[in-house]
Amino acid sequence: MTIKHPPGPAGNFYQQLQELRADFLAYLMNAADEHGDLVRLNPGPGTYLYLVNHPDLVRQILVTHASQYHKSAMTQKMVGRFLGNGLIVNEDESHKKQRKLAQPAFHKQRVDAYAQSMVELTQQQMQTWQPNTPFDFEASMNALTMKIVARTLFGTGVVGGTQKVGEIMEVFADAISGQFRALPLPQWLPIPRHLRQRAAVAQMDELIDEMVTDWRTKGQDNGDLMSMLLLARDEESGEGMTRQQLRDELVSIYFAGHETVAKLLSWVIFLLTQQSKIAEQVQAELHQVLDGRMPTTADLPQLTKLDQVVKETLRLYPSAWVFDRSPVVDVELAGYHIPVGATIYVSPYVSHRDKRFFDRPDEFMPERFAAGWEQKLPKYAYYPFGGGPRICIGQSFAEMEAKLILATILSQTSFELATTDPILPEPGATLRPQNGLPVKIK
Numbered sequence: 111m112t113i114k115h116p117p118g119p120a121g122n123f124y125q126q127l128q129e130l131r132a133d134f135l136a137y138l139m140n141a142a143d144e145h146g147d148l149v150r151l152n153p154g155p156g157t158y159l160y161l162v163n164h165p166d167l168v169r170q171i172l173v174t175h176a177s178q179y180h181k182s183a184m185t186q187k188m189v190g191r192f193l194g195n196g197l198i199v200n201e202d203e204s205h206k207k208q209r210k211l212a213q214p215a216f217h218k219q220r221v222d223a224y225a226q227s228m229v230e231l232t233q234q235q236m237q238t239w240q241p242n243t244p245f246d247f248e249a250s251m252n253a254l255t256m257k258i259v260a261r262t263l264f265g266t267g268v269v270g271g272t273q274k275v276g277e278i279m280e281v282f283a284d285a286i287s288g289q290f291r292a293l294p295l296p297q298w299l300p301i302p303r304h305l306r307q308r309a310a311v312a313q314m315d316e317l318i319d320e321m322v323t324d325w326r327t328k329g330q331d332n333g334d335l336m337s338m339l340l341l342a343r344d345e346e347s348g349e350g351m352t353r354q355q356l357r358d359e360l361v362s363i364y365f366a367g368h369e370t371v372a373k374l375l376s377w378v379i380f381l382l383t384q385q386s387k388i389a390e391q392v393q394a395e396l397h398q399v400l401d402g403r404m405p406t407t408a409d410l411p412q413l414t415k416l417d418q419v420v421k422e423t424l425r426l427y428p429s430a431w432v433f434d435r436s437p438v439v440d441v442e443l444a445g446y447h448i449p450v451g452a453t454i455y456v457s458p459y460v461s462h463r464d465k466r467f468f469d470r471p472d473e474f475m476p477e478r479f480a481a482g483w484e485q486k487l488p489k490y491a492y493y494p495f496g497g498g499p500r501i502c503i504g505q506s507f508a509e510m511e512a513k514l515i516l517a518t519i520l521s522q523t524s525f526e527l528a529t530t531d532p533i534l535p536e537p538g539a540t541l542r543p544q545n546g547l548p549v550k551i552k
């Protein structure tokens with residue numbers, strides 16, 4: 111039987127690899143623009159790689175037929191090497207069980223209790239900024255969001271210091287991003303990059319051990335994630351989580367919980383430096399609602415402009431700009447046969463710029479998120495936090511954290527860019543500004 115393949119970009123594997131390496135985002139956008147709802151990319155002989163480009167297909171994969179898919183073998187391997195079998199790559203029953211254990215730490219009531227720490231740590235971070243002295247806003251947000259995860263979810267300071275953890279996370283992010291730049295070399299090759307990666311994994315393991323010891327010496331159930339994971343017992347066997355599983359969950363949440371929010375905050379500030387009118391509207395709203403005091407969760411429902419800015423930023427620059435799935439059985443998508451083991455890219459970045467659903471898709475127009483508009487969009491035209499059983503566990507945490515941090519900062523400060531170079535998105539483990547975000551306080 112001959113199989114009918116979905117359409118896709120012309121050119122052999124090497125030509126496509128060149129294009130993809132030159133500009134991955136443009137490569138995917140062009141593929142979607144030119145070839146429709148399901149595109150076959152050409153990653154080499156005998157391999158199957160697709161991009162889905164329609165809300166109904168995204169919904170089919172993430173939600174209605176979620177049980178037919180796992181993460182791809184490549185993601186399992188690349189992410190698994192650093193984050194182990196934590197929630198991000200765990201599958202089936204084991205995923206369900208771990209998710210159930212972690213979920214209560216992310217319930218709204220719990221998340222609200224983290225608010226004060228988020229504001230306090232933001233104020234401390236702001237004290238490191240000097241007027242008239244350019245600094246890298248992205249690096250500053252990385253440090254801040256890392257401290258927030260450590261304090262709120264793990265109930266500890268950042269053991270080993272933010273700089274050290276930051277360096278380790280940077281190595282992880284760089285390695286995971288590598289899959290979008292080049293074909294990975296075999297891990298056993300003792301090249302400097304691989305040696306650095308191995309050392310980072312060993313250092314992270316040590317730090318997690320220290321963190322667990324630190325928690326045990328304080329020894330109390332704070333109701334935070336760390337307590338939940340450490341105290342969890344299997345209903346039948348009564349056994350706790352293995353040391354390895356605990357390590358994997360903690361590293362995964364450390365990783366997923368700080369990078370994504372730090373990038374979102376950086377893109378918000380970048381976009382506001384480009385649109386002073388919108389920045390002024392956000393600040394006017396903050397002055398009116400806060401009147402000079404620090405924000406609390408009770409203020410958030412009134413900060414509608416800020417909410418629109420965050421949503422529109424996640425539309426244009428979704429931190430999790432692409433993720434993947436691989437069918438565990440042969441499936442049919444848009445009338446095409448997709449073989450078991452294929453890789454399917456699901457890309458919020460591509461979907462969120464689809465002109466069929468978004469007017470002037472490349473423009474920053476927060477007002478499009480005025481009341482009621484999002485509800486009229488087809489489901490899964492806009493999905494910065496994914497969907498279905500793997501929807502981001504940290505969504506409420508992230509939304510609240512981002513808004514509290516922005517409200518704290520923007521009610522006191524505004525910024526201008528401290529570079530004339532263009533600020534371009536670099537697609538890696540998250541979507542980040544290519545050379546950081548150099549800014550100056552106005």
Ligand code: HEM
Pocket residue numbers: 197198199209259362363366367368370371374428429430433434493494495496497499500501502503504505507508
């Ligand atoms: C702006 C911030 C964030 C964005 C845009 C974001 C986005 C996403 C997306 C799209 C997924 C689904 C990936 C997939 O289906 O393959 C996901 C999963 C996940 N996120 Fe987030 N995330 C953010 C913040 C956070 C935070 C703050 C945490 C934790 C504190 C977190 C922890 C996780 C975890 C553990 C998963 C895996 C869930 C599972 O597979 O069961 N994320 N995130």
